[in-house]
Amino acid sequence: MKYPFSEVEKKWRDFWEAEEIYKTDLSNDEKALYSLVMFIYPSGAKTHIGHWYNYAPTDSWARFKKMQGFNVFEPIGYDAFGLPAENYAIKTGVHPKDSTMKNIADIREQLKGMGCMYDWSKELTTCVPEYYKWNQWLFIQLYKKGLAYRKAAPVNWCPSCKTVLANEQVQADGTCERCDTMVERKNLTQWFFKITEYADELLDGLKKIDWPEKTKTMQENWIGKSFGTEVTFKVDGSDEEIKVFTTRPDTLFGVTYVVLAPEHELVQKLVKPEFADDANKYIDSVKSLSEIERTSTVKEKTGVPIGAYAINPVNGEKVPVWIADYALVTYGTGCVMAVPAHDERDFEFATKFNLPIRKVILKEGTNPDEELKEAFTGIGTMINSGQFDGLRSDEGKEKISDWLEEKGFGTRRINYRLRDWLISRQRYWGTPIPVVYCDNCGEVLIPEKDLPVELPYEVDFKPDGASPLASNEDFVNVACPKCGAPAKRDVDTMDTFVDSSWYYLRYLSPHYSNGMFDSGLANKWTPVHKYVGGAEHATMHLLYARFIYKFLRDLGLVESDEPFQSLVHQGTITNDGTKMSKSKGNVVNPGDFVEKYGADVFRMYLMFMGPYELGGDWNDKGIVGVDRFVQRSYNLFTNNKDLLKRVKDADVYDLEKLNDEEKIVYKKVNRTIAKFENEVDNFRFNTAVAALMELLNDLTKYFDKVSDEVKLYVLRRYAVMLAPLAPHLGEECGALLGAEGSVFVNPPKFKADEKALVQENAIIAVQVNGKMRAKLELPVDSGEATVKDAAFADSKVKQHTEGKTIVREIYVKNRIYNIVVK
């Protein structure tokens, strides 16, 4: 009989919901396990394969843990603010709130169809005042600690649309995606969170968490801690000073020019009138370049001199000041001391513009007069460096730094590549920033008792040069909370990464009104035990969330140091090699497959496709294989209906008392249990499914000759293994055997029978010169002498060794016997 998946799946989902099986008792933290997936972004695409690939296997893991006796909390929610809803509104006129709420309603139904054990009583949405009120509260706390501040920062500005563009909206050639106008960089005063204050702790914390090495490496590189020295260059004929950050003070005598970022504030002060035209032209030409283009090491170097000269503090030498796009205002001091002989970029630049290249570090075994063909960046002996000549350059680095500090020309400094978190967005669909600007009092926080600052519904979100909120006068005009004078609200909204930096804490008490979240519960349930989401979040979201968690700890709201104890990345599912997205029109709809095969088959196929961390290109060819497996499993149970009511099985069987087929089946099921547990526990679902398929193959082959008792023993275990991967089917199979209720409530715990796992024989490969020539089946742990005799008794081994000198023999127990001949 064909497995009636749609009836069965509906039946069990209704049962789970009616019995509230997945409602977690959060007050009970004994064996508490918080299994978290990255919440869903409710854009127009609804749920796609990528969501299923993230959520369904993680749910299988969570179910597996629940069946092992853990008190599992598995929530879901909606990351509901953000750009796409607003773009959709601009295009269609549908209000972001309306489209988002509708999408959420649709997505909720789709999520329920996946059959995950979400605790729906803890569902959360970020775009409601009940949630975003606490973003504002968080902002205020950061502000009070000096960790939220304003400064100027560039945005992408389309002069034709009169709007700020996201990087995503700027095309590869630097034009606007809507109107193809060249996009410019424009400076705006914006809010920042001072994540750099936590840079060291964010680095150190990586040592304590169980995360993929590659993610930790990426975060480490992203933070980019470097030790160096800040050196002050006086400017010839001016009171201004140029401060440069360098990790190579040992090359200071090799400086032949100084580079400022074109946007650097000093440029306009230092540029000589006769250089101003060219400099400004250059500054304009750089405006349309992205940072990636600017820092590219293959792009031709560009720059112009500004007529000023800097004085090298170590030798009093005057060197020209240039501006060049390879210097960035966002890194270090925005000024670079150029040492062409010992820096690749400087070398290229100096070669192009005929600037002097002075060797100050001598590579071992080379001649001081030899011309450099490329920059030498290694360690060597210092030359042309005054009193430091003859020192090894790594030692000289310290000596020069000491000298600079002594003379007041510089100080040792630690620099980070990490920049503060810019949270202002000139958009509508986000959390309003709880600040007003008053002519008398300056920037004033909204008092906590007046939160939330609600996002008004009535705004014109069509671009007209200002943030959309500026168009709502009732919102903008407000009395200053301090002095009562007329004041104006901040009309920007917050980056949505603010919402996602603490949502997992809110899940525990989504309607809590006395604070951001219930601290008591948070301390019972965090750090989150397992966090599963895409690797694309490796640096930004995961770094912001760690930062905010540490800040909340410093406020006393949580006790631990890290939010996510263990992290897993599912891979990306692509379609024809590219990431699925609605704009590309290559989204594969899971609904079609669910309708045809059922949710269980679909989610099991996603798990079977390949390694979870790898993802891969979407291909539905293999799904019929999983469907066949499900059909065969179902038939196996219908053929053995109500066994539980008819016979009684033992907990353990004595292998000696079983017939041959029973022995095979008994050993196989126990080996499968051992393998299966190890695989699922480590998110290796593909091999877990394969193990069950192997088991089923053996069962179909040998079950004829197996007693009902042993059959029951095997099938009970089989149903329990099936349940986390295919929850509806697992329940149904259990019920077919005659079990009552849900297998996820007080599930039977089956351990593999160690005796059944013991191997009697090992197959040993015999190699001659590394080539496999024979296989020997010998008792496990046979000694070398026994194996040697057996090996040389083999005719093929004889054939390949006769008449040759045996040089060496290597024996690896139970694995290999290698004979090396000449």
Place this chain on the structure above:
RNA sequence: GCCGAAGUGGCGGAAUUGGUAGACGCGCUGGACUCAAAAUCCAGUUUGGGAUAACCAAGUGCCGGUUCGAGCCCGGCCUUCGGUACCA
């Protein structure tokens, strides 16, 4: 460009610690069942040579290295993917 990954049969993939390359599944080929088809079941299936066998040789993106032995370790490339601070 920079940072981080990945590359194995016709296809998805397995090989968990440097030790039998190709588990499991798809597809394909042949067979059984059927009037026939579908479904199902059974057998075969890395490539080349050989007679279908025995057997021989080659083989894990490319080039080189370490080792008795490399898909796995090291060096250098190529291709694809993720991120690159306003997509989330």
